[in-house]
Amino acid sequence: MIDGREKKGNKTKEALLNATISLIAENGIEALSASSIAKKANVSKASVFHHFGSMETIQQEAFIFSDVLMNEALEQIYNKSKETDSFSDIMLKYFLFFIDENNKKYLNLINVQMQFVVKSSYDQEFDDLIFNQDREKTPFDLFELLLNDFYGDQLTPSDIELINDLIVTYLNGFATFLISVEDTEWLISLWKEQIKMTEIYIQSLLDKK
Amino acid sequence: MIDGREKKGNKTKEALLNATISLIAENGIEALSASSIAKKANVSKASVFHHFGSMETIQQEAFIFSDVLMNEALEQIYNKSKETDSFSDIMLKYFLFFIDENNKKYLNLINVQMQFVVKSSYDQEFDDLIFNQDREKTPFDLFELLLNDFYGDQLTPSDIELINDLIVTYLNGFATFLISVEDTEWLISLWKEQIKMTEIYIQSLLDKK
Numbered sequence: 001m002i003d004g005r006e007k008k009g010n011k012t013k014e015a016l017l018n019a020t021i022s023l024i025a026e027n028g029i030e031a032l033s034a035s036s037i038a039k040k041a042n043v044s045k046a047s048v049f050h051h052f053g054s055m056e057t058i059q060q061e062a063f064i065f066s067d068v069l070m071n072e073a074l075e076q077i078y079n080k081s082k083e084t085d086s087f088s089d090i091m092l093k094y095f096l097f098f099i100d101e102n103n104k105k106y107l108n109l110i111n112v113q114m115q116f117v118v119k120s121s122y123d124q125e126f127d128d129l130i131f132n133q134d135r136e137k138t139p140f141d142l143f144e145l146l147l148n149d150f151y152g153d154q155l156t157p158s159d160i161e162l163i164n165d166l167i168v169t170y171l172n173g174f175a176t177f178l179i180s181v182e183d184t185e186w187l188i189s190l191w192k193e194q195i196k197m198t199e200i201y202i203q204s205l206l207d208k209k
Numbered sequence: 210m211i212d213g214r215e216k217k218g219n220k221t222k223e224a225l226l227n228a229t230i231s232l233i234a235e236n237g238i239e240a241l242s243a244s245s246i247a248k249k250a251n252v253s254k255a256s257v258f259h260h261f262g263s264m265e266t267i268q269q270e271a272f273i274f275s276d277v278l279m280n281e282a283l284e285q286i287y288n289k290s291k292e293t294d295s296f297s298d299i300m301l302k303y304f305l306f307f308i309d310e311n312n313k314k315y316l317n318l319i320n321v322q323m324q325f326v327v328k329s330s331y332d333q334e335f336d337d338l339i340f341n342q343d344r345e346k347t348p349f350d351l352f353e354l355l356l357n358d359f360y361g362d363q364l365t366p367s368d369i370e371l372i373n374d375l376i377v378t379y380l381n382g383f384a385t386f387l388i389s390v391e392d393t394e395w396l397i398s399l400w401k402e403q404i405k406m407t408e409i410y411i412q413s414l415l416d417k418k
Contacts, residue, residue, distance in 0.1 A: 028331050030239040111330055114385070118327045121320055121388040122237050165399050166406060173382030176323070179330040190374050197375060200413050201406040 013051045015041045020062040025108035029115045032059075056129055063116055063130050066109040070139040073097060073106055078142060087150040088195045094142075095174075095191045099184055111179045140168050151202060159205050163198065170194055222260050224250045229271040234317035238324045241268075265338055272325055272339050275318040279348040282306060282315055287351060296359040297404045303351075304383075304400045308393055320388045349377050360411060368414050372407065379403055 019040035023032055034055060038045040052058040077097055081090050098106050120127035144164045151160065174194075177187055228249035232241055243264060247254040261267040286306055290299045307315050329336035353373045360369065383403075386396055 026331055028239070028328065030237070111327075114327055114330075117385055117389055118320075118323055119237065121323075122235055127389075162399075162402060166402060169382035169386065169399065169403065170379045171382065172385040173378035173380065176326055176381040176385070177378065180326055180336075190371075190378065193371060193375060194378065197406060197410040200410055204409050 009051070012041075012043060012047065014065075016043070016048060016051055016058070017062050017065040020058055021066060021108055021112050022105075024062070024115060025111040029059075029112075029119055034058075059126075060129055060133055062112070064133060064135065066112050067135055067138055070106065070109050070113075071137050071142065073103075074139055074142040078146065082149060087146065088199060090146060091195045091198075092192065095188065098178065099187065107178060110175050114175050114179055140164070140171070143167050143171075151206075154206055154209070155202075163202060163205075166201070167198065218260070221250075221252060221256065223274075225252070225257060225260055225267070226271050226274040229267055230275060230317055230321050231314075233271070233324060234320040238268075238321075238328055243267075268335075269338055269342055271321070273342060273344065275321050276344055276347055279315065279318050279322075280346050280351065282312075283348055283351040287355065291358060296355065297408060299355060300404045300407075301401065304397065307387065308396065316387060319384050323384050323388055349373070349380070352376050352380075360415075363415055363418070364411075372411060372414075375410070376407065 016037055019037050020032065023036055023040055027036075032055070034045050034048045037058065038048050041048075048058070052061065074094055074097075077093050078090060081093060085093070097103060098110065116126075116130050120130055144160065147160050147163055147167075151163075155163075174187070174191065181187060225246055228246050229241065232245055232249055236245075241264070243254050243257045246267065247257050250257075257267070261270065283303055283306075286302050287299060290302055294302070306312060307319065325335075325339050329339055353369065356364075356369050356372055356376075360372075364372075383396070383400065390396060
């Protein structure tokens with residue numbers, strides 16, 4: 001059972017993680033400090049260290065938390081649509097969600113994850129810290145689930161894995177655009193074309209059977 | 210005419226830009242300083258400012274220089290292969306070049322460009338500084354040239370532009386892998402599959418004609 005104090009503690013922890021993600025997206029990961037997090041979340045610096053012990057821990061947990069938030073969003077879209085929508089409709093809904101101006105918070109998650117990938121490319125300690133953690137589910141798992149639901153009975157597991165890898169690659173490519181390009185109309189039409197290309201590719205695999 | 214002093218000046222300038230690119234790839238752009246560049250290039254700090262005036266200028270020129278170096282490399286591959294190789298062979302050669310362990314220097318260029326894209330997403334001043342520059346040619350132009358050479362007489366310019374945009378997107382996706390993933394065999398096989406997917410997509414456009 002969770003008592004009152006623990007509940008409040010969890011709430012503070014979540015507020016601190018949200019503040020961390022906003023700050024990284026706004027000012028870059030190098031500018032992150034315990035004081036800036038405390039200020040943003042309106043708590044004391046001591047409270048930051050009480051909840052996380054070190055800056056390393058907060059970075060680790062912020063990354064995992066960004067995975068969780070992204071997953072929740074994608075899963076919700078998926079559960080609402082899987083009975084009625086086509087593969088390409090769901091793929092489009094995913095994208096429209098992250099590009100929606102009201103969901104800036106979710107675009108921040110992409111920005112944070114991109115910063116973590118880039119920083120870990122030149123900072124081995126940071127790489128170990130962030131990417132050697134156990135990640136229960138990553139947002140990419142949702143795409144594999146989607147592929148399995150729509151094509152699992154027609155394609156082999158290795159085909160599914162290959163298509164998933166291709167999707168993940170261009171998701172990463174779109175992420176670099178999403179965090180920098182302002183022409184959302186162009187991005188949406190390009191995403192639609194990517195989905196079309198993927199479907200044509202899947203069809204070519206089906207034709208081989 | 211370029212006299213001796215100017216020639217030496219250009220050489221120093223190039224050495225400073227190469228040092229800048231290495232340093233950004235090794236330690237991240239936030240750690241870059243005039244002293245670190247001077248040390249790496251074995252010149253005085255005064256010489257750094259003599260050649261570039263400010264840290265802003267050196268960042269600007271390093272970005273343009275990374276474009277130039279990447280272009281030169283791609284162009285050389287292209288000129289050697291265009292008479293004999295297929296579209297997919299040339300696409301594969303591009304990739305193998307950047308992934309080759311002897312060409313670590315060129316992988317650094319990708320890392321630097323990725324860092325610049327990410328930093329400009331949260332630092333508007335930096336974004337203006339780097340991406341509002343006139344870029345004579347970007348490495349992406351080489352892909353458009355390649356597409357035009359192979360498909361220019363069968364596809365419309367807007368088809369070519371669309372395919373180029375799709376290629377650029379997954380190039381960006383591969384860039385995030387290239388700077389972080391160590392499994393080169395997987396990357397190469399995935400790249401080959403991306404090329405295949407692109408060719409199938411191109412064929413579907415040709416079939417519509």
